[in-house]
Every structure is written in C-alpha cells, then in structure tokens.
Amino acid sequence: MASVTSLSDSVQQHLASALSATRPEAAGADPLLRRSDRADYQANGILALAKRAKANPRELAAEVVAQITTGGLIEDVEVSGPGFLNITVGDRAITENLAARYTDGERLGVPLKEDAGVTVVDYAQPNVAKEMHVGHLRSAVIGDALRGMLDFTGERTIGRHHIGDWGTQFGMLIQYLFEHPGELAPAEDVDGEQAMSNLNRVYKASRAVFDADEEFKERARKRVVALQSGDKETLELWQQFVDESKVYFYSVFEKLDMEIRDDEIVGESAYNEGMPETARLLEEMGVAVRSEGALVVFFDEIRGKDDQPVPLIVQKADGGFGYAASDLTAIRNRVQDLDATTLLYVVDVRQSLHFRMVFETARRAGWLNDGVTAHNMGYGTVLGADGKPFKTRAGETVRLEDLLDEAVQRAAEVVREKARDLTEDEIQERAAQVGIGAVKYADLSTSPSRDYKFDLDQMVSLNGDTSVYLQYAYARIRSILRKAGEVAPAAHPELELHAAERALGLHLDAFGDTVFEAAAEYAPHKLTAYLYQAASLFTSFYDKCPVLKAETPQQVENRLFLCDVTARTLHRGMALLGIRTPERL
Numbered sequence: 400m401a402s403v404t405s406l407s408d409s410v411q412q413h414l415a416s417a418l419s420a421t422r423p424e425a426a427g428a429d430p431l432l433r434r435s436d437r438a439d440y441q442a443n444g445i446l447a448l449a450k451r452a453k454a455n456p457r458e459l460a461a462e463v464v465a466q467i468t469t470g471g472l473i474e475d476v477e478v479s480g481p482g483f484l485n486i487t488v489g490d491r492a493i494t495e496n497l498a499a500r501y502t503d504g505e506r507l508g509v510p511l512k513e514d515a516g517v518t519v520v521d522y523a524q525p526n527v528a529k530e531m532h533v534g535h536l537r538s539a540v541i542g543d544a545l546r547g548m549l550d551f552t553g554e555r556t557i558g559r560h561h562i563g564d565w566g567t568q569f570g571m572l573i574q575y576l577f578e579h580p581g582e583l584a585p586a587e588d589v590d591g592e593q594a595m596s597n598l599n600r601v602y603k604a605s606r607a608v609f610d611a612d613e614e615f616k617e618r619a620r621k622r623v624v625a626l627q628s629g630d631k632e633t634l635e636l637w638q639q640f641v642d643e644s645k646v647y648f649y650s651v652f653e654k655l656d657m658e659i660r661d662d663e664i665v666g667e668s669a670y671n672e673g674m675p676e677t678a679r680l681l682e683e684m685g686v687a688v689r690s691e692g693a694l695v696v697f698f699d700e701i702r703g704k705d706d707q708p709v710p711l712i713v714q715k716a717d718g719g720f721g722y723a724a725s726d727l728t729a730i731r732n733r734v735q736d737l738d739a740t741t742l743l744y745v746v747d748v749r750q751s752l753h754f755r756m757v758f759e760t761a762r763r764a765g766w767l768n769d770g771v772t773a774h775n776m777g778y779g780t781v782l783g784a785d786g787k788p789f790k791t792r793a794g795e796t797v798r799l800e801d802l803l804d805e806a807v808q809r810a811a812e813v814v815r816e817k818a819r820d821l822t823e824d825e826i827q828e829r830a831a832q833v834g835i836g837a838v839k840y841a842d843l844s845t846s847p848s849r850d851y852k853f854d855l856d857q858m859v860s861l862n863g864d865t866s867v868y869l870q871y872a873y874a875r876i877r878s879i880l881r882k883a884g885e886v887a888p889a890a891h892p893e894l895e896l897h898a899a900e901r902a903l904g905l906h907l908d909a910f911g912d913t914v915f916e917a918a919a920e921y922a923p924h925k926l927t928a929y930l931y932q933a934a935s936l937f938t939s940f941y942d943k944c945p946v947l948k949a950e951t952p953q954q955v956e957n958r959l960f961l962c963d964v965t966a967r968t969l970h971r972g973m974a975l976l977g978i979r980t981p982e983r984l
C-alpha cells in the first residue's frame with residue numbers, strides 16, 4: 400500500500416514554501432488553494448497576507464511567482480485580478496499522479512489518517528415487535544454510508560443498533576403470550592414476512608384484550624415488574640419476541656443489501672442492569688434530583704412550552720427506567736468499555752432535544768469529557784412525492800419492505816428496457832442492485848438535515864443525479880475495457896492531454912480529499928456530488944476523446960488507463976456508500 404500525495408496538496412506545499420521564501424513571516428500561512436475554472440487551481444491567500452504586511456497584493460503576488468519553478472509540477476503560474484495566483488499543473492504530473500494511484504489497487508493511493516480514533520455509530524435501530532418504516536430506512540442508509548467512509552479514512556467504527564427491545568409495552572405482549580401459549584411460531588420456523596405477520600397478529604390481539612379487560616391490564620403491569628426484575632419465565636417469553644423480530648429485521652436488512660452484525664445489535668435491554676447504577680451515580684453527584692418522586696435532571700438553557708424548564712427523566716416515580724436511562728448507561732459503556740473517542744447518533748432530528756439533554760447530563764457527570772465528542776446527526780423526514788408526509792392512500796405509514804419491493808420492480812422496468820443480452824435472472828439481479836442503489840443514493844445525495852421526497856420516478860431515472868446514471872457510467876467504462884481485448888490500459892506520462900482529460904484527471908486526484916472531507920463533516924452528499932461529477936466529466940471526456948480509435952497505440956493505452964482509474968474511483972466511492980456497481984447493465 401503506497402499512499403499518494405494529491406496534486407492539490409503538492410501545489411499547496413510549493414506555494415507555501417514560495418510564500419515563506421518571499422516573506423519569512425508568512426511561514427505557515429494558508430495559500431487558500433482551490434479548483435478553478437480559469438486555470439487548474441487558484442490561490443487567494445496572498446490578499447490577506449498583503450493586507451497584514453501592508454504591501455501591494457499584486458506586487459507581493461509577483462514576488463511569490465518569481466520564487467516558483469515552473470515546468471515540472473507547476474506548468475504555469477500567473478498573477479490575476481487583485482492578486483490571485485492562477486496555477487496550471489503539468490500534463491505529466493497529472494498522469495504520473497494517477498499512475499501512482501493506479502498501482503495502489505483498492506485504496507487508489509488514499510492515505511490513512513494518522514490520528515484515527517474510535518467512533519461508535521448508533522444507527523439502524525428498529526423496534527421489537529414493530530414494523531420498520533421509512534424513518535428506519537434513513538438511519539440505516541446514512542449510518543452504513545458514514546461507517547463506510549470513516550473506515551476508509553482509517554477511523555475504527557463500532558456499530559451499535561440500539562433497538563427498542565425493552566419497556567412497559569412488553570408487559571402486555573408477554574402476558575398475552577403467557578395466557579395464549581403457542582401463538583407465536585418459533586423463530587427458526589418462520590421467514591421475515593411470516594415473523595412480522597405473527598408479531599402483528601399477537602400485537603393486535605393483546606392490545607384488544609388490554610383495552611377491554613381491566614384485570615388483564617393489571618396482570619400486564621405486574622409482568623413489566625417481573626421482566627425488569629429478571630424473572631426467568633418472563634425473560635424467556637420476551638426473548639421469543641426479540642428472536643422473532645430479529646428474523647424480520649434481518650430479512651429487511653438483507654433486502655437493503657446491508658450487513659448487520661449480530662454482536663452489534665445491542666438494544667435498550669442490554670443496559671438494564673446498569674441503569675440503577677447510572678441513576679445512583681447521578682443522584683450522588685447531584686446531577687439528578689428527586690422531583691415528585693421521579694429522578695430528574697434540569698437545564699437552565701433548555702425550555703419547552705410556556706418557557707417551562709423541560710427535565711430529563713432518569714427514573715420515573717414508580718421506579719421504572721426509560722429511554723433516557725438506557726441512553727445514559729449506553730454512553731458509560733461506549734466511552735469506558737469501548738474506548739470511543741466519538742459517539743455518533745444517526746437518529747431522527749425529532750429526537751434532538753432528547754440527545755441534547757442526554758449529552759449535557761453525561762457531561763455534567765463526567766462521562767463525556769474533552770476527549771470525547773458526541774454528535775446527533777439528526778436527519779430530516781422522508782416525504783412522499785407530493786411533498787407531504789409519507790403515507791399510504793389510506794393514511795397509514797408505508798411498510799419499508801413494500802417500498803423496497805416497489806423500487807426493485809421499477810428498476811427492473813428500466814433495466815429490461817435497456818438490456819440487450821441479459822437473461823431474466825440477470826435482469827432480476829441487476830434490478831435489485833439498481834433499485835436498492837437508487838433508494839440509498841436518493842437518501843444520501845440530500846443533505847441529511849433536510850427532508851427529502853421519496854419519488855421513485857425520479858430515483859430510477861437515467862438522467863440527472865441518480866445512482867442509475869452512475870451505474871450506467873460505470874458499466875459503460877467496463878464495457879469499453881472489455882472491448883479493448885488484448886490492449887491493456889497503461890499510463891504514458893509523456894503524452895499531452897486534452898482539456899477534457901485534464902479535467903477528469905484533476906477530479907480523480909481529489910477522491911481521497913473528498914472522502915476525508917465528507918467523513919469529517921458526516922456529509923455523504925459531498926461524496927455523491929463528487930461521484931456524479933466524475934461521471935459527468937467522464938462523459939464529456941468520452942465525447943471529445945476517442946478511446947479505442949485514438950491516434951496512436953500509446954494514446955489508446957493512456958485513455959484506457961484513464962477509463963480504468965475512473966471506473967475504480969466510481970466503484971470504490973459507490974461501495975463506500977453501500978451501493979453496487981454491476982459490471983454490465
């Protein structure tokens with residue numbers, strides 16, 4: 400594995416040394432380099448420097464230019480405007496840079512970060528005995544993509560699926576199962592769909608008894624107490640619900656083409672034993688106080704309706720622990736036992752107040768300190784194509800599996816229309832990759848904090864910023880490489896490059912920097928935008944520069960090489976986001 404310094408970093412270093420050679424006091428100053436339409440890069444940092452040195456910016460810029468040796472990495476540098484530098488990189492430098500990336504295989508020369516930490520990512524957290532909906536989709540898709548990007552930078556990620564598997568609602572379910580044994584088929588005998596329909600049936604039946612029968616209600620309440628105190632028989636019945644639900648969860652995650660590890664499913668129940676201690680510690684430290692029998696934490700800065708302070712309830716007056724207690728206990732575990740340096744929560748923005756209070760409480764208790772960052776990546780709501788909250792015509796929440804099935808079906812139509820030499824099996828296989836990719840991409844390409852429209856027509860469109868467009872671009876490149884037959888891609892740094900080749904090459908060089916930026920900002924949409932642009936730049940390169948019919952054999956090889964670097968970059972980028980790139984479409 401050999402990491403490659405990006406062209407922009409190399410140019411940046413050249414400029415920085417030219418700056419400090421001109422003005423020793425400018426050592427360490429940022430030349431503020433960015434990609435530009437006028438040249439390859441533009442540096443704007445001299446303006447601020449000149450201001451500080453009370454110098455004329457254009458003159459200072461000219462002095463800096465005089466320090467730069469051109470002809471190698473930097474082909475040309477010019478002063479422009481009030482004192483900008485326009486920088487053109489040499490063709491040879493571009494090709495050599497890509498050639499070095501090409502030999503690095505999977506990582507494309509992207510270095511691993513030096514100060515890597517441990518990020519615990521809390522994502523994909525459905526609830527036991529409940530149907531999954533589009534909200535759970537976002538958390539799963541975004542969380543998985545963030546892990547892919549973070550891992551690629553060298554960060555170590557640990558997944559935590561904080562599933563809702565604990566709480567008072569289980570009293571009713573378990574009591575019903577206790578009184579109607581055999582209603583829930585054993586988990587090993589059912590598939591995902593059967594599991595969910597069994598759970599739904601038991602849920603509805605128990606709800607009906609619960610609402611109609613006061614005595615049942617009382618027995619259900621006692622069941623909660625038995626559950627929390629660890630009664631063996633009660634726990635066994637509870638486990639049946641969890642197991643049945645997991646069969647269902649796994650079937651949905653499989654449909655989503657997402658790997659979920661069993662040892663990372665650590666739900667609310669896992670923190671049951673630690674919760675009394677969490678409460679005791681908070682009370683002893685004075686972080687939480689008793690109020691009307693409950694144990695609560697108050698915040699000056701957090702107020703709700705009528706300017707009333709909103710407390711965080713650690714323990715209810717009846718002694719029960721809830722959602723906040725499990726999250727606080729989870730923080731202790733993640734920081735103290737898993738050595739997390741970052742806690743990332745991919746949870747609906749509607750829970751952001753909860754997390755603000757939980758984080759602040761943990762900070763006061765010292766469980767979160769300066770060495771740990773906690774962040775709730777609150778994502779927006781999924782809306783229907785009409786821009787209204789996503790519901791079925793009957794006004795019900797849409798089942799996630801139905802939605803995924805429909806996406807795959809729509810993708811099959813698109814694939815079938817274009818497919819020439821694919822068998823029906825191949826069409827179905829591609830349809831799953833295209834359909835699920837489309838759902839993931841649409842989600843990821845929207846800034847996570849924004850709501851987004853679930854619009855299948857748009858998602859599986861071949862035109863525009865969609866995964867299908869990217870998948871077709873990738874498949875097209877692969878087909879060009881196949882057509883080349885015996886002719887292998889090879890870099891020829893001595894060749895002059897066409898403007899479209901330069902633009903593509905400079906963009907491919909920025910892959911690593913883009914992944915690092917997108918990972919650091921938890922912004923998968925920056926990576927999708929990058930990949931989309933890569934595909935667009937490829938398209939214009941392919942329009943303007945014949946590949947297999949290029950003028951000389953060297954040029955054919957060099958263009959095939961550019962094709963291959965593009966394909967690898969697209970493949971790697973999409974893979975980080977959890978999206979497949981079929982070889983043929």
Ligand code: ARG
Pocket residue numbers: 521524525526561562563726744746
């Ligand atoms: N299960 C919850 C829900 O469906 C999400 C859990 C989020 N994670 C957490 N640590 N609280 O809303």
